[in-house]
Amino acid sequence: MPDKPLEQLEKFAIDVILERQHGKRAALLRGLLRLLELVYSRLMRWRWRLYEWRLARWQSVGCLTISVGNLTVGGTGKTPIVEQFARTLTQEGRRVAILSRGYKSLPRPLAQRVWNRLTCRSNYIPPRVVSDGRSLLLDSGRAGDEPFMLATNLHEVVVIVDKDRVKSALYAIKHFNVDTLLLDDGYQYLPLKERLNVTLVDRHAPFGNEHVLPRGTLREPHDHLRRADVIFITKCDGGDLGGLKERIREFNKHAEMIECTHQTLYLQDLYTNERQPLTFLQGRAIGTMSGIAVPESFEGALRKLGANLIYRRSYADHHRYTDQEVSNAIARTRARGGHALVTTEKDAVRFPRVNRQDLPVYFLRVEIRLINSGETLHDCLVRISGLRAPRRFKPAPLGAVADF
Numbered sequence: 001m002p003d004k005p006l007e008q009l010e011k012f013a014i015d016v017i018l019e020r021q022h023g024k025r026a027a028l029l030r031g032l033l034r035l036l037e038l039v040y041s042r043l044m045r046w047r048w049r050l051y052e053w054r055l056a057r058w059q060s061v062g063c064l065t066i067s068v069g070n071l072t073v074g075g076t077g078k079t080p081i082v083e084q085f086a087r088t089l090t091q092e093g094r095r096v097a098i099l100s101r102g103y104k105s106l107p108r109p110l111a112q113r114v115w116n117r118l119t120c121r122s123n124y125i126p127p128r129v130v131s132d133g134r135s136l137l138l139d140s141g142r143a144g145d146e147p148f149m150l151a152t153n154l155h156e157v158v159v160i161v162d163k164d165r166v167k168s169a170l171y172a173i174k175h176f177n178v179d180t181l182l183l184d185d186g187y188q189y190l191p192l193k194e195r196l197n198v199t200l201v202d203r204h205a206p207f208g209n210e211h212v213l214p215r216g217t218l219r220e221p222h223d224h225l226r227r228a229d230v231i232f233i234t235k236c237d238g239g240d241l242g243g244l245k246e247r248i249r250e251f252n253k254h255a256e257m258i259e260c261t262h263q264t265l266y267l268q269d270l271y272t273n274e275r276q277p278l279t280f281l282q283g284r285a286i287g288t289m290s291g292i293a294v295p296e297s298f299e300g301a302l303r304k305l306g307a308n309l310i311y312r313r314s315y316a317d318h319h320r321y322t323d324q325e326v327s328n329a330i331a332r333t334r335a336r337g338g339h340a341l342v343t344t345e346k347d348a349v350r351f352p353r354v355n356r357q358d359l360p361v362y363f364l365r366v367e368i369r370l371i372n373s374g375e376t377l378h379d380c381l382v383r384i385s386g387l388r389a390p391r392r393f394k395p396a397p398l399g400a401v402a403d404f
Helices: 005-018 024-052 078-092 110-116 145-151 165-176 220-228 240-249 294-303 323-335 379-382
Strands: 062-072 096-100 128-132 158-161 180-184 196-202 230-234 256-269 285-290 308-314 340-344 359-372
Touching: 005 024, 024 294, 062 078, 078 096, 078 145, 078 180, 078 196, 078 359, 078 379, 110 196, 110 256, 128 145, 145 158, 158 165, 165 180, 220 240, 240 323, 256 340, 256 379, 285 294, 285 323, 294 308, 294 359, 308 323, 308 340, 323 340
Parallel strands: 062 180, 062 196, 096 158, 096 180, 196 230, 230 256, 285 308, 285 340, 340 359
Antiparallel strands: 128 158, 256 359
16 A cells, blocks of 8 residues: 555655755755755744743743653654653652653544634643553554553553643643653753753764754754753764764763663564564564654664564654555565564554454564663662662673664
8 A cells, every 4th residue: 555645745855854865856855945944943043042031931840850852853762761761760659740742643533622612611621641640541543652652661650642741741740649740752842941851862863964954853953952951872882982972062061971772672462462582583584564763773673683674664754554554564574484574662552453363563672771881770860860879780781782
């Protein structure tokens, strides 16, 4: 089945931005995007200055607030860090709520929106509660991929979706008595003050393609990195980062820098929840499906684990799969002698329940791990959250690593 027209246009635009497309049309679009980049960059600078000069209103909600975000679009490994923060702080006795924008979640039903307007209820629409800390209340379509995935993996953690994080923060405090707020993808959300800004920088593409949206993958100009209080350099392999750290210091003189990597743990069957060790992939022919910002990193991780990729299918970021698309991928992988179809954990929440069991469908479970550090990740997160002093430990050897 061909991609939807809007997805085709999105993929073409991304290929143009990343210099994968050439020719007159691509050159013309890049020129137009460059002009728009100049306008957008100025708007972002002025937006920040309005807050610096107190012409725009900052608000405080009076509890521990941690924002986890990045300067670039997609692919830095933000969700596993948000998950680990929530898990760690819950273990320390905190009552945690994750506040997400719910990117590409489905809008509220039209009838409900019309009724709210007709009955004058449109002034306040409560946030969507994905999880109340006990059970899932929304599906991935209405919640968004990352909030649904976080709510699925975390117990005793409230997950709320709303573009207005101040509103969702106040709602979480009032209705769920939380004392700790985690802003998922919150670096660009400026109205919420008095928070710890944890910012992720991809070791392989720290500033994307060096251009700001819409010409590039930077959400803000380089020097806006100065707002970061702690910087996690993700996807590290233990190599020297001297040059990258010097460049980061050009824009931020004070933030602590922490090196970490994505470590693959196991494969999990989408439909039976059966787990397989990573050794399952060694020498096996597999197919892949993904709808993420950088599918090459996911596919490269599988190759490093010894898999032979005989079928690959990538879609636009946050693509919602149909039964037919999944069935086609299973059939083509099987026809080429494949042993399994593998996707990412983020993609797994968007897979339909296909009625066929002739080929297993797995996702890779990934977590964050510190490297070149004398702390456990747990103690590191507790320390930077300001809760207590860390314990010291001897680092374990680096295990199998995925770079997506």
